[in-house]
Amino acid sequence: MQDPFDCTPSAHLQCVSNALAQADSLCRQRQVRLTAMRRKVLELVWQQHRPIGAYDLLEQLQQQGRVAPPTVYRALDFLQQQRLIHRLESLNAFVGCARAEHPHQGQFLICQTCRSLAEISDPQISHAINQSAAAAGFTPLTQTVEVAGLCAGCRQKEQADG
Numbered sequence: 001m002q003d004p005f006d007c008t009p010s011a012h013l014q015c016v017s018n019a020l021a022q023a024d025s026l027c028r029q030r031q032v033r034l035t036a037m038r039r040k041v042l043e044l045v046w047q048q049h050r051p052i053g054a055y056d057l058l059e060q061l062q063q064q065g066r067v068a069p070p071t072v073y074r075a076l077d078f079l080q081q082q083r084l085i086h087r088l089e090s091l092n093a094f095v096g097c098a099r100a101e102h103p104h105q106g107q108f109l110i111c112q113t114c115r116s117l118a119e120i121s122d123p124q125i126s127h128a129i130n131q132s133a134a135a136a137g138f139t140p141l142t143q144t145v146e147v148a149g150l151c152a153g154c155r156q157k158e159q160a161d162g
Contacts, residue, residue: 016046019096023084026100032082037067041075043095043136045085050115086119090146105129105143105157113154 023042027034034042044057054072061067076094079085085094086106095108098119105126109118124145133140150158 012049015049016043019046019084019100022100023082026084027082030082032078035075037071038075038078041072042079042084045079045086047145048095050117051088051091051110053091053093057094086144088117088146089144090131092117105145107145107147109147109149109151111151111154112148113150113158116151120153130147 002155015048020039021042023039038059041057044060045052054076057076058067058069058072061072063086076085080087081135082100083103084097084100086097086111087094088108091110095117099121105123107121107122107125111117125145129140129143
């Protein structure tokens, strides 16, 4: 399996390009509008390759012209509704969805040192949550699992420094 945290600059450019092309296609299929602002917000989210907050997005957009906070929040809401991004509650930040074409529950590995992130998709995790919830008489509407830890690069660096 390829390291989900590994992203070379050339692979990153392709990643952003693929995400935008996929968003264009999915929005056409879903018959919703990916406006220029929504597309720009999505591009900025993907360019980070790590979680980014709404205020950071606003700041970057304001460098390119006048943008009001509600505009950014509306774009983020749209992108979430279309499953093009995920919101990470623990970080109050957003990240591009690597599997936007398929409805799924978000499971994330988040490096506490470099803030890199990997989205994983393990049906057994979702199944276990659903089973435990059902046993408690609870019906989950959404699931977002966030696991904080160290990526291989930061773990190696920590061991070398230690």
